[in-house]
């Protein structure tokens with residue numbers, strides 16, 4: 001398959017994961033250029049990679065040829081950057097999570113992709129983790145039977161130092177809190193397995209850091225199937241990261257993926273094969289909570305671009321995740337359960353502050 005060229009916009013903390021994934025996929029991808037508004041960062045990335053660097057996306061996209069543009073900028077700027085890349089340059093986009101912060105911005109991005117006739121891929125690399133892939137296979141094979149409960153538990157540490165790294169972190173307008181920035185990965189895994197959500201009820205709190213958004217949340221969900229769900233999320237875990245886990249309980253079996261980042265199969269117990277073990281295949285060591293999914297993600301996007309098949313996560317699913325976050329924030333503001341299926345229109349969660357300035 002022909003090698004595709006990718007240009008990356010945003011040379012911050014997550015850049016390394018993309019560079020590692022590209023160097024693991026040299027037969028598929030070639031880095032064409034890097035860009036960051038901060039010249040020191042773009043130059044440093046250029047020195048490491050040997051590709052040209054730019055401080056403005058227009059300069060980059062006018063100067064180089066590429067097949068895909070990665071948007072790795074702060075979350076609040078995803079929509080503006082992605083729309084410009086698709087609308088003004090007709091290039092497909094791979095955007096980091098969350099796709100955007102407001103539903104209107106997600107709509108805008110999907111519209112720009114459609115008008116330009118290009119693909120819009122969203123990074124949710126954890127879906128490629130072997131454990132969740134095994135769970136999905138079991139689900140598709142009907143082994144869970146009737147689903148009973150899905151649970152997300154995120155107990156990570158993000159202290160004041162983390163939030164002080166950049167002005168956008170922890171703000172409503174540009175980031176959100178532990179649900180939007182960190183737990184979104186595991187919420188996505190839960191909904192990928194459990195299906196559509198009917199309603200949510202949420203309480204949120206900001207306990208140990210001085211940020212606008214939440215560092216702690218408790219959410220109860222009802223799925224369209226009738227199963228229930230729980231999200232327990234906090235980045236106020238001290239003194240260290242403790243756990244990032246998801247569990248799935250059905251009438252046919254139970255699975256718990258634990259470790260720091262759902263990288264360890266804690267329980268794999270199905271009535272149809274009680275002696276089966278998924279541990280050897282699906283557990284893997286990690287050296288940070290981001291895992292290794294970006295490597296598989298770039299393979300998936302390459303194949304989707306070459307064959308025209310759907311990638312694992314594209315715009316519509318990115319939007320669904322953002323919509324759920326707004327429903328959760330709406331509930332935590334109003335103190336009432338929120339029924340998702342009754343909501344329509346871009347501003348359908350008027351009390352959710354995500355994607356808006358704090359005064360809202």
Ligand SMILES: NC(=O)c1ccc[n+]([C@@H]2O[C@H](COP(=O)([O-])OP(=O)(O)OC[C@H]3O[C@@H](n4cnc5c(N)ncnc54)[C@H](O)[C@@H]3O)[C@@H](O)[C@H]2O)c1
Nearest residue numbers: 010011012013014036037038072073074075096097166290
């Ligand atoms: N998939 C994951 O596991 C994962 C992990 C961490 C971060 N992320 C996501 O990646 C994104 C970036 O996070 P980060 O921690 O690297 O942030 P960061 O603040 O370290 O880096 C963002 C960079 O983007 C640059 N930038 C902003 N607007 C720009 C523009 N218009 N043109 C060029 N450069 C621009 C900034 O100067 C900054 O250097 C966020 O959306 C975050 O949610 C994803």
